[in-house]
Amino acid sequence: MLLTADLYDERGEELQSVSLQFQDLGGRARFTGPIRTVTCFQDNALVKSVLSTPGDGAVLVVDGGGSLETALMGDMIADLAVQNGWAGVVINGAIRDRVAIGTMQLGVKALGSNPRKSSKAGVGVTDAVVEFGGVTFTPGRTVFCDEDGILVER
Incomplete structure (x- = not known):
């Protein structure tokens, strides 16, 4: 994978930067x-x-509204992602169990951590276009993540 800075230099306006x-x-x-x-x-x-479903190398982008009040993923859910072949997770919100998650072969970007667990009512939407950080995340398009940040195909 090209580094995001090099990728942006190469493809420029074809990409959005979070x-x-x-x-x-x-x-x-x-x-x-x-x-x-x-x-x-x-x-x-x-x-x-x-x-919990086959990831086939996909990246799950979670729009949690930027809330840091509760964690949207912990080590058990992250382990499911690893077992099911997900490349990574980008969470506009918090995680917990960050030490354990840091040892897993999974890319995880989040705003921070909070040990407080979230509710489990199942309220939300899957596979819809989401927007945060000045970027539109469209299911099926490619996201590129590294230490410099996140790029998304337009």
Whole structure:
């Protein structure tokens, strides 16, 4: 995988650059794949449900509304992602169990961490277009992540 800075230099306006400053919290800082999405707020039931299915190298982009009040993924859900072949997860919100997740072969970018678990009502939407950080995440398009940030195909 090309580094995001080099990729942007090469492809420029074909790519969108996320302006939010995400933390690298997984065991892999560099990951790429087709986008799948979940929109939810302080409720991680859909995140768990989607990551329990075959990922085939995809990246799950979770729009949690930027909330840091509860974690949308912990080590057990991250382990499901690894077992099911997901390349990574980008969470516009928080995770928990960051030490354990940091040892897993999974790319994880999130705004931060909070030990408080989320609700499990299943409220939210899957595979819809989501927007945050000045970028539109369209299911099926490719996302590129590394230590410098996140790029998304237009």
